[in-house]
Amino acid sequence: DVKVTQSSRYLVKRTGEKVFLECVQDMDHENMFWYRQDPGLGLRLIYFSYDVKMKEKGDIPEGYSVSREKKERFSLILESASTNQTSMYLCASSWGSGGVNYGYTFGSGTRLTVV
Amino acid sequence: KNQVEQSPQSLIILEGKNCTLQCNYTVSPFSNLRWYKQDTGRGPVSLTIMTFSENTKSNGRYTATLDADTKQSSLHITASQLSDSASYICVVSETGGYNKLIFGAGTRLAVHP
Numbered sequence: 001d002v003k004v005t006q007s008s009r010y011l012v013k014r015t016g017e018k019v020f021l022e023c024v025q026d027m028d029h030e031n032m033f034w035y036r037q038d039p040g041l042g043l044r045l046i047y048f049s050y051d052v053k054m055k056e057k058g059d060i061p062e063g064y065s066v067s068r069e070k071k072e073r074f075s076l077i078l079e080s081a082s083t084n085q086t087s088m089y090l091c092a093s094s095w096g097s098g099g100v101n102y103g104y105t106f107g108s109g110t111r112l113t114v115v
Numbered sequence: 116k117n118q119v120e121q122s123p124q125s126l127i128i129l130e131g132k133n134c135t136l137q138c139n140y141t142v143s144p145f146s147n148l149r150w151y152k153q154d155t156g157r158g159p160v161s162l163t164i165m166t167f168s169e170n171t172k173s174n175g176r177y178t179a180t181l182d183a184d185t186k187q188s189s190l191h192i193t194a195s196q197l198s199d200s201a202s203y204i205c206v207v208s209e210t211g212g213y214n215k216l217i218f219g220a221g222t223r224l225a226v227h228p
Contacts, residue, residue, distance in 0.1 A: 004158070009156075040220055041220055042119065042204070042217070042218030042219050042220045042221070043159075043204075043216075043218040044218075045215070045216075090158050090159070092158075101208070101216070104149070104161065104216070105161075106151075106158030106159045106160070107158050108156075108157050108158045109156065109157060109158045111156070
């Protein structure tokens with residue numbers, strides 16, 4: 001089975017801190033995604049990547065950046081955390097090229113609280 | 116605007132009973148529709164995926180239906196168990212571009228003994 005591992009289940013950070021959320025997948029998937037999930041809202045796409053060193057903005061990229069130096073690892077960076085970034089963050093990966101996504105698999109999520 | 120709407124928002128049923136969750140979408144052009152189960156504090160796990168030409172797909176006690184003409188889908192859970200307590204999320208993928216996934220807000224199901 002594909003495994004998507006997020007490094008932390010729970011994180012508490014202070015306002016203004018730089019925060020790194022790490023995601024690693026073990027099935028050689030080309031595509032990786034970062035979402036945030038808030039109560040009453042569907043998952044919203046922050047950033048995605050279809051290849052190493054490639055990144056594309058999703059629907060809500062403001063306040064975030066990403067890094068994909070290796071195929072298996074996709075990092076989400078909060079340059080200066082704010083309280084409105086308190087949320088559940090979900091990483092996902094899939095396979096397929098040319099914008100096609102198969103086998104979408106999610107990690108277990110990181111619940112981030114910014115105080 | 117492409118949207119996915121789910122109903123009800125939440126549901127409580129007794130163990131052993133059946134239930135049906137609804138999903139209406141306005142996504143076009145349509146590629147496929149997925150149902151995910153998300154346990155509290157966990158990431159979503161795929162239950163079924165259906166393309167335009169499929170009307171029904173089962174996964175154990177879960178049966179999903181799709182009516183592409185009316186843009187409606189349902190997820191039927193048979194003989195519910197306590198472990199079915201979770202959020203169920205309907206996700207529609209549009210064709211073209213990067214096959215963007217559009218998520219419903221989910222239905223929170225509680226199964227009581």
